[in-house]
Amino acid sequence: MKNSVLFWAFLFLTGCAMGGGKQDSSNIYSAPPVGSNIELKTALTVPGGETRVYLQRGVVVTKKALDRYYPSCNFELKKLSETDRTIQPEAFLVVRVQPQTSEIVYHPQPLQLAGLRSAGMDGSGRPMIMRALHLWIGSDRQPDVMRLTCRGGLDDMAWASPPSIDAMRQALGGYASLILP
Template identity: 35%
Template sequence: MLAHKPAIGVLVVVLLTACESSQTVRDEDSQYYSVPLGSTFALNTGITIQPDNTSVYLQFGNIETVGNIDFYKPHCKFELYTISEQARQVEPDTFTVTRIVDQREDVSLEWPRYAALAMGGYDGPVHLTYSTTMYLDSKMQPDVFRMTCKRWDWPATGEYLSINEMRQALGDYFTLTLAE
């Protein structure tokens, strides 16, 4: 039994070094580098949330109406918890990321077909929404809810947004600072 102890010790060391995190992706242009928990979004200028809305959309560094968003390009949605009949101002502040959810959702682009001529093949969604939702916390503005950055893409080759794509969508309105 004592003869096996060195072999077991070597095996444990090999297995533990195989789990080393030196392979972690830290390329801000990669879809595989996620925003770490504890990262912050600093709102650099006040944003007005229009009456009967809870959110604003940002794309190419501009605030846009949902009708002007190109859903195939990177865009972000900044949301509050509650809706109001009055316009509301979100003041410059720093929001901490407390939870992150990556998900893919179907995008419906046409009415369902009940009968069609086809030779078989793929019957899944034409596009998927690749989204990263970051839940935010602010002590000064507790109504701030979350930031969701996303785009529509092909099911087989689609990608989540990289950190730099998120920054491009947000422009000068928000500064994303990654936690260590």
């Protein structure tokens, strides 16, 4: 928890220090600002029983096929439905940017029930985490479209980073453009 707070404090201070200059789209600490646009160019289908459609390396992937060690993005709807739904092409305005850190729990096989262990992927006890950015978006025409979430790859706590703007754009491919103000 302490490392997470320090990371996001560093991210905030680095962002403040950058001033009004041009953003470096390859910098992992340079998040898209409020006022950016996500221009969806191609309709995306959210499968029934899901609230998200995932994009990675410029193609739509299922949650099961997602490579958690590589940057990805997903569009998210507010409400769950049992039927497929389509997000139509539109320019969505980014109204809020929210950093997120998720600790990933890993249970080595076979599952040990006799004792408790700290769950690190490499057995060291260090947690694996994923850093992400929630880009909250607004639309009068499609009010159920809630946000675009882009995440960096799953990694050791010391090395995990949020996705750069370039990595976000690569994940979105030709489906959507991330346009900074």
